[in-house]
Amino acid sequence: MIPKPEAANLSFPAVEITRRSFVKAGGALFVSMTMLSRASAGAAESKPPATATPIGAWIELRSDNTILVRTGRTEIGTGMSGFYSQVVAEELNIRPETITLIMGDTDRTFDGGYSAGFLSGAANLRKVSAYTYQALLALAAKQLGVPGTALTVENGVVSAAGKRISYGELVQGQQLDLKIPVTGKPAQWAPPGVTNIAGLDWGGMDGLVVAGDPPLKPVSQYKVVGTSFPMPVIPDKVTGKTQWSCDVVLPGMLHARMVRPATLGSTLISAGEVDKKQFPTAAVVSKGNLVAVVSPREWEAVAAVHSVATHTKWTEWSGLPGSENLTKSLRAHRWGPPDQSRGDVAEVTTAFAKATNTLSLSYEQPYVKHAPIGPFVAVADVRSDGAVTVWTHSAHAQALRARMANMLGTTVDKVVVRCLEHAGQFGRTTFGGDGAEADAVVLSQLTGKPVRVQWTLQEDLAWSAASPGWIADIKGALDSQGHLIAVHSAFYSPKMMDARPLGAILAGMPAGTTSGKGGGFLATEWPYDKIACRLEQVHARENIGAESPFGGVRGLIMRTPGQRQQNFVLEAMMNEAAAAGKVDPIQFRLEHTTDPRLAAVLHATAKAADWETRPSPSPAANRSGGQAVHGHGVCIMIRAGAYWAGIAEIVVTPSSGAVQVTRFTLGVECGKIINPRQLERCMKGGVVMGLGEALKEEMTFDSGKVTSTDWTRYKILTMQEMPEIRIVQISRDDKESGGGGEAPNALVPAAVAAAFFDATGVAPRRIPLTPAYVGPLLKG
């Protein structure tokens, strides 16, 4: 969250610009960081401690009025490259077009932090800019000979009493320094005894954090934040100028294709050989169970790998339950006490004892995949002196750096990660794990040459981590008026924090851990304050197939993790509870919350969707026959300072089990909207992704391996299946910005399931709503 603005704050340390030198041409102000010791971090520092050392430049403001901004966060396709520019421009009173961003590279950015933490990253840059702004004002006041209070700034030009000077002119001919106090640390490998998340020190996920509270511009005065600034990276992507991670070419580089084990647990008996007559420059390289074909020519590697794979022998392994038995297998598992629990057992037991009526419902979802359009790809150059450079795309470059160092048994200063664009990963690189980097590093180490590893689609769908399947039980206690007085939910799932790189696992190198904080985590933000009595429990288990030498199906977070699943369970139950009381589902929700922000977005979204107020199921509901039946359904959610409502309208043909979503209306109130247009893009895209999950997506597997390994077997939404999407945005000038880009996918499945119930009178207890599930469900 972005902290609240304060006009005056005693904990605003007096940072001053110092002059390093005069220069003949150009000139610049370098805004870098000074690490505060933990003891002094919260105190009202008048000056950074004398022992502090500068870390690196964060902002460079140059005499030509251009600005270079560095951030360890990366663009993951949601428009953050634009949002960061807007936030900096706002505080500095400049145009965002004057800003160039360097993102992610570990040798050129120093603050670290994961890209899922956009709000904390924005808060950092906002404060850095606010410090810089104050320092520039002081400089200008001196230069113009007027008091600081008399100054106004517009588009980087400071004015007072008829005098004007630009930021560029202020720094002309000088090298100036400004040091900003920071605390925290970049991502690092968790030492023994330190709380870890996916093997990383939990304390470093957000990277360095700017200390102190410089005066921030009030949200109500924003001019740049709140406008639809175009995403700066788009033109180059459209013309073909962008350098993607798959485009990196180094002198002497080898192309690699991997030969993966026959199953998720098969170990190598013998690797096949390359037919040198047919593929003269290709070679097989292996370490442990990591097998690859390398060649200076990419196509030769691709062509050769098929025959090598055919002749590579693996042991048999079968340790998976088969996807058709997943629910049964999860039900049969002996779950221990909850990993995380919220609420009071005794209170809930008492409430249930007083209930007039109770609902007891169970829901389930299979494994789903992040499924980017571009499979993993990475280039690594491991030098004989131990220097390692990796070119890739990651949502957490510093974490990846720490992970590679851990794998190699070296220190992070030996490893550089360069971040480039790639297909959207939707959370699977949040811990800097899952990816082709480890493969590339191992192969570069073995061959002594730079190596580019391109995973195939089949490999990616079979071997990348997945968002685990789950089961859940939820109970609701209703009073005589049909109001919920208590809720008890229990969510059961394999852990979703296994970011161990496949290459490290197969090569038998240190890969990290599957334990640690967040193995099973409660992710709901409770929207119903009138249901005061609740017990929420999350149970976690190891990966399915964990007995495999490679650890089975690695479970990893995916867009809106945990809350996507757990909110589905809550909202599905709310829809069934509303129907039990014969109350309109929107009305039922409003009866259980006093939150005005939630009510406002629900009302606005219902209006935009032309919602017809009535209980579900629809009077025309029908569960049989070839006649199409129509239904509507709703879902709400609160996440990261944002209030959401989604409304689905669908058509079901009971005889065929075909479900078509005809319209989806998504509303959000997320405080001050940073960029309405980019938010709309993220909202519409999230709806498309959520519809895939609601209607189609399921990772299938047999007793040893994943079987949904291409786009005909792992089905995502196509353009023709996309319904009309209506968007409602409520921006607040009196609220800080909340999270808007991530969550939309999570609003869809529960609303679609509710619409299915409305249309047919039958409540689904599983997604996706495929004909194979829906057909038998309707037949009862």
Add this chain to the structure above:
Amino acid sequence: MADQLSLTVNGAKQVVSATPETPLLYVLRNDLKLTGPRFGCGLAQCGACAVLVDGKEVRSCITPVAAVTGKQVTTIEGLPGLWAAAQGHPENATPLHPVQQALHPVQQAWIDEQVPQCGYCQSGMMIAAVQLLANNANPTVDQIKDAFTNTPPSPHLCRCGTYGAIIDAVQRAARAMAPVAK
């Protein structure tokens, strides 16, 4: 063994050394350094690698380079030249790597509508749009959905969910490409 193969890419004649069965994608990306088309699936199932061959969309990941010798190959890098030539300005159709050219209306529409999120699939999406608009100058929403979903060999897939923006951009490009009434 590698053959010397000649093909015309973005208006320029090129001779490449490749085995005939090498998919066009690898020749474009690795030999000609045209990185607009991208590897998505290698199975002609997603569209990320799509290019135009004699104006018709093909999936370069499964098209042998030998199949396009003597034909005109166009990648997104060549769309400005294609548009210049279509406007009767062949002298502006500078080959291979254009420097200063007006963008193809489809590219401009992709920028104006802010279509790409991650953008990985969008090169193929723009190629599909150019082919669609060549066949249907003013497609309806349903016709656009049909073209991007049901044209063989597979739907054009986008995981970020930019389909709505693509529809808007195709219609914007159609308006921009419409002959001005005199």
